[in-house]
Amino acid sequence: xxxxxxxxxxxxxxxxxxxxxxxxxxxxxxxxxxxxxxxxxxxxxxxxxxxxxxxxxxxxxxxxxxxxxxxxxxxxxxxxxxxxxxxxxxxxxxxxxxxxxxxxxxxxxxxxxxxxxxxxxxxxxxxxxxxxxxxxxxxxxxxxxxxxxxxxxxxxxxxxxxxxxxxxxxxxxxxxxxxxxxxxxxxxxxxxxxxxxxxxxxxxxxxxxxxxxxxxxxxxxxxxxxxxxxxxxxxxxxxxxxxxxxxxxxxxxxxxxxxxxxxxxxxxxxxxxxxxxxxxxxxxxxxxxxxxxxxxxxxxxxxxxxxxxxxxxxxxxxxx
Amino acid sequence: xxxxxxxxxxxxxxxxxxxxxxxxxxxxxxxxxxxxxxxxxxxxxxxxxxxxxxxxxxxxxxxxxxxxxxxxxxxxxxxxxxxxxxxxxxxxxxxxxxxxxxxxxxxxxxxxxxxxxxxxxxxxxxxxxxxxxxxxxxxxxxxxxxxxxxxxxxxxxxxxxxxxxxxxxxxxxxxxxxxxxxxxxxxxxxxxxxxxxxxxxxxxxxxxxxxxxxxxxxxx
Numbered sequence: 001x002x003x004x005x006x007x008x009x010x011x012x013x014x015x016x017x018x019x020x021x022x023x024x025x026x027x028x029x030x031x032x033x034x035x036x037x038x039x040x041x042x043x044x045x046x047x048x049x050x051x052x053x054x055x056x057x058x059x060x061x062x063x064x065x066x067x068x069x070x071x072x073x074x075x076x077x078x079x080x081x082x083x084x085x086x087x088x089x090x091x092x093x094x095x096x097x098x099x100x101x102x103x104x105x106x107x108x109x110x111x112x113x114x115x116x117x118x119x120x121x122x123x124x125x126x127x128x129x130x131x132x133x134x135x136x137x138x139x140x141x142x143x144x145x146x147x148x149x150x151x152x153x154x155x156x157x158x159x160x161x162x163x164x165x166x167x168x169x170x171x172x173x174x175x176x177x178x179x180x181x182x183x184x185x186x187x188x189x190x191x192x193x194x195x196x197x198x199x200x201x202x203x204x205x206x207x208x209x210x211x212x213x214x215x216x217x218x219x220x221x222x223x224x225x226x227x228x229x230x231x232x233x234x235x236x237x238x239x240x241x242x243x244x245x246x247x248x249x250x251x252x253x254x255x256x257x258x259x260x261x262x263x264x265x266x267x268x269x270x271x272x273x274x275x276x277x278x279x280x281x282x283x284x285x286x287x288x289x290x291x292x293x294x295x296x297x298x299x300x301x302x303x304x305x306x307x308x309x310x311x312x313x314x315x316x317x318x319x320x
Numbered sequence: 321x322x323x324x325x326x327x328x329x330x331x332x333x334x335x336x337x338x339x340x341x342x343x344x345x346x347x348x349x350x351x352x353x354x355x356x357x358x359x360x361x362x363x364x365x366x367x368x369x370x371x372x373x374x375x376x377x378x379x380x381x382x383x384x385x386x387x388x389x390x391x392x393x394x395x396x397x398x399x400x401x402x403x404x405x406x407x408x409x410x411x412x413x414x415x416x417x418x419x420x421x422x423x424x425x426x427x428x429x430x431x432x433x434x435x436x437x438x439x440x441x442x443x444x445x446x447x448x449x450x451x452x453x454x455x456x457x458x459x460x461x462x463x464x465x466x467x468x469x470x471x472x473x474x475x476x477x478x479x480x481x482x483x484x485x486x487x488x489x490x491x492x493x494x495x496x497x498x499x500x501x502x503x504x505x506x507x508x509x510x511x512x513x514x515x516x517x518x519x520x521x522x523x524x525x526x527x528x529x530x531x532x533x534x535x536x537x538x539x540x
Contacts, residue, residue, distance in 0.1 A: 186536050259488075267476070283466075283488065
């Protein structure tokens, strides 16, 4: 390989490392200190993440939302950038039992927390007019240049998106290259009918080397994808391994390509090795497509493929 | 007599002349189910029943398919080559082996009923169960026939069948276990239809790939 190509690859890798670890997460709401709200006086502490409550103390505005109505709070104390304590007076009748807590600052914009809150002691009436709903005064006029989206459950591990997902895409691409090279091997190597024809073996050997190298590199990306995925699963789903169809499909694909290399290494005759490995590789790639692209769409799983599935079905409908 | 008919006759004759081979596999099935009986004693769960019967089916199929190419010497294969096209050879062999595995699985089902009783079959949908048995057995037979051919041609020995076959067979096995379990707990055809569809797709893909790729394998 050419040296400048290697340098570009290392630079790209360095860029990815820096980009995925350097930028902060966007501000978000972590928790409120109460599980229950009652009519009348409520005091709670709002915990934010990467927020700037202390720096923006003068323009900080917190409110409690019920349905589409906002109730203003009275700021009591701000302990640091991520914690502030407020007091709110709520009426007996509120529009809805869907309660959310909002915090507005010009720098962070709006951050909110939605969690199950016990609100049994209220009367709910969607049409009831609230005497003094809160006017949301703060407008978000400053934006950070870039921040990873703040997602509950995922939190900081969202950075793994820069690693885990491209690894699988790279594996798909490399396995596709190996698949194409394998087809070339078979078309050059010939069927029974071409037995009389002499075969230029150096061409076949070239294809075989390319197929094996692509599949080998793909296997490395598959292993890395499994490792990053497993670590991610530990932090978001709670276990190192789950029964998710995509996860188990990836494991089967890993085993199939291991079997491909075992087959390759167990045949000594080079011409025969190229042909047998190519046949098995075509089998393996079809299995990869079935396992990682088709089957997860028909089964319940934890991976976010639902949106994609809709797109996929629509595409089929359009083609049909 | 057409080549297809001759190939069928050859397979049947070979099986008939080597009765010890098929008898050995039947004994293997009996022993496996008996070991299952000794270790589990009672089977009330449909999931365990479905899983066990297909794991037995999987190993039976591996044992039966290992010899499918190895039992014919090199001379036989050259003779077959003059007689028929490779597509005909693999099609006849695949279908013959599909029926063979189905027959062996019927034996295994008989032993399961003998040892464990029909407790789990009370709510079962027998139409689905039958179709599942046919589809699963033929899938195992067809896929492993091709893998066995690949392993035979590599010249390493029958041990390679297990290494190459296991990963390839896993999707089929998962689907067929799910389908059988669904049939046992009495799901309707519509509820269990997705598994059946996947089963049809996997079987079709397996047969198509083996017919397409076998001519390249056949070449020596």
